[in-house]
Amino acid sequence: MAHSRWIRPEVYPLFAAMGVAVGICGFQLVRNICINPEVRVNKEGRAAGVLENFAEGQKYSEHALKKFVRNRRPEIMPSINSFFTDPQN
Structure with a gap:
């Protein structure tokens, strides 16, 4: 009963839009960390310089x-x- 007071059907499109936006941001973050040649996470890569x-x-x-x-x-x-x-x- 209390759950229907907080989550109404009118906010489902907002949840969907926010979910897509967070998904796109997460995808870009993982893509940059994993395959961007300018991002170096490990110590050896950072020590290499430019x-x-x-x-x-x-x-x-x-x-x-x-x-x-x-x-x-x-x-x-x-x-x-x-x-x-x-x-x-």
């Missing part, structure tokens, strides 16, 4: 999602956009 490893940096910045969307138009629904904007259809 490394000029351009190939590793290029590999990190050119990830699969960036390669996938590079030559695509920035549209969410291209078929609907072309239907309403193309006079030939």
